[in-house]
Amino acid sequence: MTTTGEDAETARGGPWWWTRWRSAVLDVGLAFVSALECGVEGVRFADDAGIPMVAGITFGVMAGWVLLIRRRWPIAVVLVSIAITPAQMGYLMGIVGLYTLAASELPRRIIASLAGMSLVGMLIVMFVRVGRSPGRANLDLGDWFVPFISITTAIGMTAPPLLLGMYVGARRRLMESLRERADSLERELQLLAERAEERAEWARGEERTRIAREMHDVVAHRVSLMVVHAAALQAVARKDPEKAVKNAALVGDMGRQALTELREMLGVLRSGSESGPVRGRSVPLAAVGAAAAAAASRAVGDEGAAEGPCLSDLDVLVGQSAAAGMVVELSVEGDSRTYAAEVEQTAYRVVQEALTNVHKHAAGAKTRVRLAHRGSEIAMQVENEPPGEVSPSAARLPSGGNGLVGMKERVVALGGVFVSGPTEAGGFRVSAVIPAA
Template sequence: MTRTGEEVAAGRGGPWWWERWRGAALDLGLGFASAVECGVEGTKFARDAGIPLWAGVVFGVLAGSVLVVRHKWPIAVVLVAIAITPAQMGFLMGLVGLYTLAATELPRRIIGSLAGMSLVGMLVVTFVRLKQGPATGANLNVGDWAVPVVSIAAALGVTAPPVLLGLYVGARRRLMESLRERADSLERELQLLAERAEERAEWARGEERTRIAREMHDVVAHRVSLMVVHAAALQAVARKDPEKAVRNAALVGDMGRQALTELREMLGVLRSGGERTGAMGAAGVTGAAGAPPLAAVSAAAAAAASRAVEEGEGPCLADVEELVGQSAAAGMVVALSVDGEVRTYLAEIEQTAFRVVQEALTNVHKHAAGAKTYVRLAHRAEEIAMQVENEPPPEVLSAGAARLPSGGNGLVGMRERVVALGGVFVSGPTEAGGFRVSAVIPLRG
């Protein structure tokens, strides 16, 4: 099983230059074996060189112990092995040193030069020993052509295998490190993508919460405002004019039922969207091996919140006349004027235009009860414009009107709706002391 770069780095903790204790133990063991080998071979070297036996042994032990630093200074190990080759010492050191050198990341020209020097040294030593063979053994009868052939074969057999094996192991190690770095990079990228997906999902959830709150505000505020106005009128005329009180009570009931109907439709859309969200979440878990399908949840929530608009189930411009009539029935003096050729638009445009007029009339009920109000719609070639303007409210009616709470989000919600469709929204007091709300929505599709 391949380990990541962080796991490899965490596993490093050997002494001195070793990355692991296991590597230190291996090098110490090889150094000990090489010292013993060179010490034993040092006795024959001492006899041939005519020096004390102990000197040859000490020389061999010291030379063989150099193998301990093969990972720290591989070039030094190979040079020492080449240097003691004429003394017929360091066979193990030469093999391990060449392998270690070839497995490092040193330039190939350095590896090739040292391997060539070792090959030449071994070739010369083997050639000399074979040439001296007939002088020491009278029965040895070897042709002149066999000496160089055997020498070359012996030199290649001792030099080529460790070099080739070292090159292979080094290339494989570099490949594994490259794959490990790539895996770490991919893991970091996946983590970054997951964080971005979480941020996008959180942003989408916030947008949907804002949108749902705006829809709830539009549905509830207008109907309840009218109900409060009618309830106040009902209380005022209950004893003086029972018939008018009955009519106001009927209007209150109708508006309450309309509010409940719109709320029920909206909650039905959210409930069906939640069911589709659960199905998509289950599919995401099955397909992604337990990963949370944040993008699928956000997409399903957005689809659930906007399905009513896409299917045209919400209010439209044709309902503006009824909306104005309800305000007139509540005692508001309101006039509706329509300019241009009446036609149908995209569902989201009609719903936005309706909500702007609805919220503007709701604000008149809240803040300017009894004020005369003008609602204007203009159907143009490339856009649709709407304006709701009220005059200053009569002081008597304003003082005696039922006080309606205001959350301060009506104008913000209207502006968000219009701007989301690329339109322009303007609101503010008029010079006469009233208030005006204007919006222009460009046509699309």
């Protein structure tokens, strides 16, 4: 098998221009046999040319060793074999040279030209040699014998090595092309695997973020109300025992609801991680969202709300905030209608998180919740006035700083617009517009 490109450079282990020691040994052996052949034939060449025998043998040996450079300069080998053909030597050199030339990457016109020259030279030499043969005079073979033997010998010495070399060269190029294609495919597959791993890691990160946002939206509001009621309970425990008992009951109910929601979401996460042996498998967000939505719906008292919170639950949500001591007003504009589940859940979560932020940062501030049903969209706005004087017993709710970010991500994911910021009067406003489709 052959190597190409960078692999060919790194695979070189032989001397000079040979890629392997085995190739070098083969060429040295062929050159030795060729030199021996040409040296033997140099004896007859010296007799015919009338030169000293040593000169003829030396010339033949030197010409035969040219086969040593067949891989580096195949054209030179073929030209030398053609040049010494009239001396009736170098037959092995001609055969091996033509094979190497045909198997090389040289242009076809050069190969055809040199092969034609070799064929013509061999034809002329054989015609002369057979015509002058002493044994022919004793045989009556006719005039066809000399041309037939000359043409047959010339074609037999030229065509087989040429065709074999062309076949080997074509096969080598095909193998190199297939190997390069396989290497390219392997690199592409490796790149695709790396990209798939990156996408999977990104998807896992996005899913973790969404699960965290879902848990924040579902649980944070209820826990915030628990803290507010606990602060109120602390303030009225001695002055108004009946109100304290009522607040304690509310805290207990909301605590149980929060625990139920947490257990259901964690149960989905646990069952998802145990459902398959794949390491690093992420839990489907739809399952977590469904569990969280169902838990939130049961928390607000909706028996069949397996599909999650909806806009009809805003009255209950506002009532919970009012029960915690917030002065909150809800106004609805336009004809109410049913929207897609994702749209209604996102609108509910925006209002829920906005009210939670009022509990955290503006306890006791008057708040207005507006909901507008428009032709192709639904708009909501939660605006609170500046907070009044905070009593020492007021609840101090921690803030993670992710509420506004989560609301914006939810709204933008549905193609809506989200705006939040302080008002001129010193309060805070959260506005969102979500497409109805």
